[in-house]
Amino acid sequence: MTRALWTIFRRDLALLLQGAPGRGGAALPLLFFLAVAMLYPFAVGPDTKLLARTGAGVIWVAALLAAILPLDRLVEPDLEAGFFDQWALRGISEELLLLLRILAHWLSFGVPLMLAAPLAAGLLNLDGAQLWTVEVGLLLGTPGLAAIGVTIAALTAGLRAGAALGGLLAIPLAVPLLIFGAGSLQPGGDGGLLLLAASSIAALAIAPFAAAGAIRAGRE
């Protein structure tokens, strides 16, 4: 069983990192994230104080939207090709499969965002302390975003216009993460990180079960 799960995890990660024809890879959310950080100063002007005050919030909005980009390829292609049915026949639980997929999704978008955050911080004129808070916040918050993403992807897989619907459904669920993440950057906002971690853990605890239930219900 462990060997099977390891094999499946490696495939998940390879597909999400490198992508495949029609699936894109980890580069797309990353470029999107950096593009927002680059465009924002052009849009509001080179007022360094304004940038420093609002920049961290922009990073969080960009991270949330970058997390939504790969939603339609998280579950749908494998459901369509019959992979989930074949795994079910082999007695591999959907909950475990989706937990692995959350981990793979996080590694392919959360970690690259954390690596790109210093660059975005430079573009938005954030200082070292703010960048540190952003990095810690992303470390705590992106697993929650990954969990929400996989759940929504499983719920909307197989629906017509599932990709557009998925984005709309994921945004309200991700609002607490955004509020606590951006809030942790305000003066005296240290509690925000704790609330961010709590929201993330709650999302992670529920997601594998909700997503597995969605996949099983989709078979009926």
Add this chain to the structure above:
Amino acid sequence: MQQCRLAAYDLACRRGDRLLFKGVGFELHGGEALQIAGPNGIGKSSLMRILAGLLRPYNGRVEHQGLRALSDERPALDAHRPLGEALAFWGRIDGAAEQRADFGLEDLLDVPVRYLSTGQRKRAALARLAASGAQIWLLDEPLNGLDTHWGASTQAAIEAHRALGGIAVIASHQPLQLQMLRTLSLLDHMA
């Protein structure tokens, strides 16, 4: 091969608000084969999914002893990967010996799955099923897209599987040349 058994009791299937069939029952032991016949849309694929445990029957139950493997119209092979790698993925999961010889795939192992023809993809899916080591084969339209030669080879592979003590359930509207084949016509069980 280990003892295996597949039994269905009083199965009924409902899709939407339409009852497709009812009162389907049979019992198969090692070495036996059953063809599920009937015209399109009568519920052959739904019955196969019920037997595989992927769909809950509206009524009745399925008992099985031994591992089940299903081959339907979805091959579950990564389209962008070479066939050899796509099959090796399932080989690592199943941890069973490779038996591609039966399906003539040796020359295709470097070819990405998306470039394969319908028949070649079907053979790949059958090879994946044969290599899984499962005792109970559930084959949904296994001869679709296969030419005469590979159709005969596939039936030979089914016979070899039965000779080893395996069970085969085949949903097909085409006549099959299998020894001692039992037939279940879903037309007799229409609701």
